[in-house]
Amino acid sequence: MGYVMNLRKFVGSKPLIVVGASVLLLDKQKRLLLQKRTDNQCWGLPGGSLEPGEKLQEVAARELQEETGLKAHHLDFFQLFSGEELFYKYPHGDKVYNVIASYVCTEFSGELRKEPEEVEALQYFDLDDLPSPLSPPDKKVLESFITYYTCQRKAAPK
Numbered sequence: 001m002g003y004v005m006n007l008r009k010f011v012g013s014k015p016l017i018v019v020g021a022s023v024l025l026l027d028k029q030k031r032l033l034l035q036k037r038t039d040n041q042c043w044g045l046p047g048g049s050l051e052p053g054e055k056l057q058e059v060a061a062r063e064l065q066e067e068t069g070l071k072a073h074h075l076d077f078f079q080l081f082s083g084e085e086l087f088y089k090y091p092h093g094d095k096v097y098n099v100i101a102s103y104v105c106t107e108f109s110g111e112l113r114k115e116p117e118e119v120e121a122l123q124y125f126d127l128d129d130l131p132s133p134l135s136p137p138d139k140k141v142l143e144s145f146i147t148y149y150t151c152q153r154k155a156a157p158k
Contacts, residue, residue, distance in 0.1 A: 003051050008094065015087070015095040021060035022047030022138065024078060024145050025070065025105045031124035035067060037135055038120050040091050044135030045142070047100070056101040064105065068122055069113030075103040078148075081140055088137045102141050 004018055022045040025033040034043045048063040050056060061072045079102050086098040112122050125131060127146050134142060 004049050013093040013095055015097055017099060018049050018096045019056070019099045019101075020047055020049040021056045021063065021101045021103060022141055023060050023064045023072065023075070023103050023105050024141070025064065025068075025072075025108065027124055029124075031126055032130070033068065033070075033122065033124050034131065035114070035119045036121040036123075038116075038118055040135060041120070042133045042135035043131045044138040045102075047138075057103065060101070060103045060105075064108075065110075067115045067119050068110075070108045070110040072103075072105045073107040073109065075105050078102040078104050079141075079144055081144070085140050086137055098137050100137070100141060102145070104145075 004016065007016060024045060027033070033046070035046055036043050046064045046067045048059060048067075050059050054062075057075055057077075060075055065071050080100070081102065082097075082099040084097075086100065087096070088098060089095050114120070114122050123131075127149060130142065130146075
């Protein structure tokens with residue numbers, strides 16, 4: 001998060017528009033990987049902010065590997081999220097309006113390994129049994145994905 005941290009030196013905790021990416025990683029049992037964040041003690045998606053010159057898909061892959069130890073072999077774009085619902089005030093006071101590109105990953109390798117500065121725990125959850133509390137910036141992404149995934153499963157031939 002070098003770029004955003006450098007901007008903070010000039011703007012303090014005033015709201016910034018922060019572009020980033022998150023990963024909806026599903027294992028073979030179709031369970032979703034979530035991480036318990038150290039900053040707000042909420043469960044959320046692996047992800048982070050864009051650095052200058054990076055592509056959003058690169059952000060998703062980088063953050064997934066940094067935070068979970070897993071390497072994405074393929075990422076499918078899911079949806080772009082922005083707007084008032086993505087405003088967030090961090091526990092330390094920084095304010096952001098997030099713009100989040102979300103990606104779905106079902107092809108990956110590696111062993112789960114949490115990044116201790118940002119991640120307290122990593123765990124897979126059934127989509128109909130997500131933990132609480134969920135990290136506010138990830139709620140809209142998760143709601144949209146669960147709605148989409150539920151509709152896809154109902155529409156699939158039996």
